[in-house]
Each structure stands twice: as C-alpha cells, then as structure tokens.
Amino acid sequence: MKDNDNLNKKIDEYYDGLLEKNHELNNVLEKMNVINDIEEKVQLNINIDETLKRAEDIKIKKYTKRFIGVAIAFSLVMLSLASKLNFENIIIIQSVMLVLLLAVNIFLRSNNLKENGNE
Amino acid sequence: MFHSEDEIELIKKAKDGDKEALEILIANNFSIIKGYVLKLTCDIELSKDIVQETLLSAMVNINSFKGKSKFSTWLIKIATNKYKDYLRKNKENMDISLLASTYSIEDDIVIRTQVKEVLEILEEMPREKRVVFILKHYYGYSYEEISDILNCPVGTVRSRLHYSVKTIIKKFKGDF
Numbered sequence: 001m002k003d004n005d006n007l008n009k010k011i012d013e014y015y016d017g018l019l020e021k022n023h024e025l026n027n028v029l030e031k032m033n034v035i036n037d038i039e040e041k042v043q044l045n046i047n048i049d050e051t052l053k054r055a056e057d058i059k060i061k062k063y064t065k066r067f068i069g070v071a072i073a074f075s076l077v078m079l080s081l082a083s084k085l086n087f088e089n090i091i092i093i094q095s096v097m098l099v100l101l102l103a104v105n106i107f108l109r110s111n112n113l114k115e116n117g118n119e
Numbered sequence: 120m121f122h123s124e125d126e127i128e129l130i131k132k133a134k135d136g137d138k139e140a141l142e143i144l145i146a147n148n149f150s151i152i153k154g155y156v157l158k159l160t161c162d163i164e165l166s167k168d169i170v171q172e173t174l175l176s177a178m179v180n181i182n183s184f185k186g187k188s189k190f191s192t193w194l195i196k197i198a199t200n201k202y203k204d205y206l207r208k209n210k211e212n213m214d215i216s217l218l219a220s221t222y223s224i225e226d227d228i229v230i231r232t233q234v235k236e237v238l239e240i241l242e243e244m245p246r247e248k249r250v251v252f253i254l255k256h257y258y259g260y261s262y263e264e265i266s267d268i269l270n271c272p273v274g275t276v277r278s279r280l281h282y283s284v285k286t287i288i289k290k291f292k293g294d295f
Binding site: 004007008011015024025028029031032034035036038039040041042044045046048049051052054055058059062 | 138141142145146149150151153154157158163166167170171174175178179218221222230233234236237238240255256257259277280281284285287288291
C-alpha cells in the first residue's frame, strides 16, 4: 500500500515536472517518448474533401428522414380528422396542411443548405 | 485546456455552415487525432478507418459540439468511442510490425528497436489502461480531463495510470 502511494506520488511529480532528472521513473517514462512523433512518420491516406462530401450526404439523409417523419405525423392527424368531418372541411384542412408541409419542407431545406455552406 | 480565439471563430463559422472553416478546423487537428489513434490502435489500417470515421462523425455533428473543451479533445473523445465500438464487434488484433517498420528507412537501428519495444508495451496493455496512459503521457491531459473524456471517475483514471506505469517499469526492468 505504501509502495503504491509512493509510486502515485512519483507519477504526479513526474507529470508536474517536479521529479528529479536522474530518478529511475523519469528514465523509464522518457523511453516511452520515442513514439512522440509517430504521426510524422506514418502516412494515412485520408481525403478530407471526400469525407466532407460524405458528411453532407449523411446530413441530407437525416433531414429527409426528419421531413418524412413530420409528413407522417400530419397524415395521422388528417386521418383522425377525416373520420369525423364532412368532405368540404377535409378539403379545406388538407389544403392548409399542404401549405404547412411545404413551409416545413422549405424551412428544413434552407437549414440544410445553410449547414452545408451553400447559402 | 481552452481553445484559442481563432479556433472559437472557426467553430462558430463551421456551425454556421462555412465548409472552408470546417476544413481548416479538421486540417489543424488532423495531426493530433492521427497520432492519438496510431498510438491507441498500434495499427496503420485500423487507424485509417478510425480517423476517417471520427472526422466524418465530427463533420456531421459539428452543431452538437458545445465548446466546453478544445476541438482536439472533442475529436479524441469521438475517436476513443469509435475504437471502443470497433472492439465491441471485433477482437483486438494489433499489427505493430507495419507501424514499427515505418521507422526503418531513415532511423537507426537503436531507434527502431526502441520504437518496437514501446509499441509492444502499449500493445500488451489492456485498452482502458492504454488510453489513460496515452492521454496523460503524450497529450498532458489532467486527471479530470481524462475522466471527462472516458466518462469514468478520477479515481479510476489514477488507478489505471498507476497500473500502466507499473507495467512499463516492469517491462523496462526498472528497479523503482
């Protein structure tokens, strides 16, 4: 237990830059620094432009799904109303709903375009 | 760790849909995330996949970045989770030989041997201990920051670091 506490203390001292230079822990941990610059030695061929395009596609799909969700919700409302109203009222409500859906579509599309930097 | 004013500006622009700002933000942090994932996986091919998935996720979810930490810390958190997800579906099967061989062209044999030795130590460490050691040793995160990245208590972070350092001492046959 005492050994563990002592090691913890030395670890903290090392990372706080307070451990004496010739301490064994210092020497051991310094050896781990040999891979510090590993990112400069290894090449990972990742095309950021292409990844950005993939991200845009995913966002468009996300907005489409959201729109379909809203449309389904509207349809369900319509269905429940249709069972209680006469034909003329259904036509009026459907027209209002259509305008609302178009407005939602325009809103979601402009949001999407804004997020993709095309606006 | 707080981010610079330039980074704050870039994040704001990226959130507003500025593609160029997002690209600069990613490019500025590419090296950090690449180095982190290479040390974490010790495998070039897997690193490529994890880095790509991390960047993709960051680009899609840029609006959910709250700005409480540096952007690189957020990327590191995503990458750590991506690797965890990968390990849920696949067995950890590192191929350090390829990574170690990248040092062989320009570097001398002593460096090459040391690199291989260090990669072997990391490879043998359990993942959760390796992550803590990498974040503390190579990136200088505080215990609290690591606890936030890994979503675990500070005490757990401390004990995992203790275990990793003990393993390293044992491997180098230090007489601490």
